[in-house]
Amino acid sequence: MAGLKEYLIRRLITFIPTIIGVTIIVFLIANVIPADPARAWAGGERARPEVIERIRKMYHLDDPWYIQYIFVMKGILNYFINPNHEGALIDPLTSRYVFDDIFLRFPTTLQLAIFAEIFILSIGIPLGLISALKKDTLLDTFVRIFALIGVSLPIFWIGYIFIWIFFTNLGWTTLAGVPVPKCYETGTCPITTHVPLFDAIFAGEFDTLMQIIKRFWLPGFTLGLGYAGVLARIVRNSFLDALNSDFIEFAKAKGLPKRWIWKHALKNAMVPIITVIGLQFGGLLGGAYITETVFGLPGVGRYAVQAISNLDMPAVIGTTLLFSFLYVTVNLIVDITYSIIDPRVRY
Amino acid sequence: MIKGMKTLGLKRKILEVKDLHVHFYTYAGVVKAISGVSFEIYEGETFCLVGETGCGKSVTSRAITKLIESPGKIVKGQVLFYRDGSPIDLLKLSDEELRRIRGREIAYIFQDPTAALDPLYSVGYQIAETMVAHNTATWKEAFRRAVDILKSVLIPDPEKRVKNYPHELSGGMKQRVVIGISLSNKPKLLIADEPTTAVDVTIQAQILDLLRKLRQEEKMTLLLITHNMGVVAEMCDRVAVMYAGKIVEIGTVHQIFKNPQHPYTKGLLKAVPNPLIKIEKLESIPGTVPNLIFPPSGCRFHPRCPRKLDICDKKEPPLIEVEEGHKVACWLYVK
Incomplete structure (x- = not known):
């Protein structure tokens, strides 16, 4: 280090x-x-x-x-x-600073990405591991079919199905507005990150937090499902690859307990898994136009698509800049994680 | 059996493999990798399994502690391990009971040290965990003992090396680490599966010397698997020659090299420089190793055998004793 x-x-x-x-x-x-x-x-x-x-x-x-x-x-x-944004680029359509417009929408995208990522990790990783450990059983087949379905379902279709189930029939979610913590109005937020999710947690406003969860869990789930399917397959294959390697056989010959053997295999499977997780999260931060549209979320994805159709070049360049910056940052974090996991990776 | 016991005097059996069958269920068909292998190993000796690639010697060695992964399956047989004189059938033990024996009483050395070591953990950790897994040391103690173990397998500067990762060591050093891991719990039986095949020729002699030295110091029994007749001559007390999943000849190293009986053993010895007999020209055995999904009928060697009899492709030859402790499975010697 x-x-x-x-x-x-x-x-x-x-x-x-x-x-x-x-x-x-x-x-x-x-x-x-x-x-x-x-x-x-x-x-x-x-x-x-x-x-x-x-x-x-x-x-x-x-x-x-x-x-x-x-x-x-x-x-x-x-x-x-410049602290007062002097000479900053102004959007010709809204007459506001381009990055004011972007930063107004980015927290929504970030929150959507976080909720999606929670579902991706909590569905994709366990399913992949179960599938690998129960290789070629009925359970494995079931998981693989589920993963394939998750990848194949178009969001604009499954999104509306979920809305029909969870909003129309069960009422487990809300579909309008973006909840913000009350401390924004009163100006009493202890820390201001401009991300309602974090600010609500820092301010201890659990009712706001619940509102945010209620608003975002379904779009996050819908968006995450396909990514979770991809991740499950990657986890399954890399874990199986690791389990089939010679050092696992040697670990068995050494008489290590099962869990220790899995620990060796899992750590070796981490590098491809982290790569995929990083790429997926980088992609999520770029906004998800269809999900945002279906669930009426004012995120960066929708903003970028609107900017393109309006020939709003300053906004297009602004969002591109943001996306590429986020992507390279996520990649950097992934690379640093490699070097923590694998002693052969040196920088 | 009684005869064998007499000649070997006070030697006690440590392992006895009886009629072992291992099959691999592949898409192409059932591969009968091992068909009725039997042999015994006596305390303190070096017993060698010799044969060509794919003859089933590695599978035999792994089947001893049930290290056979799907699609492989041990379909029949017994592996008796003599613990304080009384036999236990390893194939009947539960997974947990077997785990406690592996790496503790029966340890392995694998062919390729680069693949056998986990690249993400330091060699010290990998030695230490072998001890901790068998409760022979606490983590702290195990790490301290790992240094001594590295010293005992002749790795220079062990205090520093213990913190190294496998990729920072040479092939020979990695094999020393693997040997160190195997010896860390002072096993009674060490199974070395081609320990010198994957290392440099210059390192091979060093590894063999080390194994011999450690075997004497620790009073271990060694089961050595190799295809190298030179290694056999140098290391072994008794030898079993395997062909296509069966043992064709078994005897002391002297009997096998001086007085080989089976046509396959003879062919094998003509194919390599024999350290005991001067031979003019190296010869090869015509033909190829048989397909074990549809093995040849009768004696499995008959399609390649220069002295084939009529009975050879009809009936399997029994393993008969031709002299004390020297058995061969060939119709030429059945009277």
């Missing part, structure tokens, strides 16, 4: 080219779309020419792409550097 600090710094520096690369690609793709964003922003066909002209100037739309790119990136950077 001695070199961990240097490693982190080195990795953080490599973030910069990665993120710049991703945003440039998205920017170029957005630029070749044969549409006139200025006209769309100004109100479409009936927009007044002088308004369109002003927007063109403001967003450097008549300049070459790299000037536009630098303008957008500078605007994003200003948002984070």
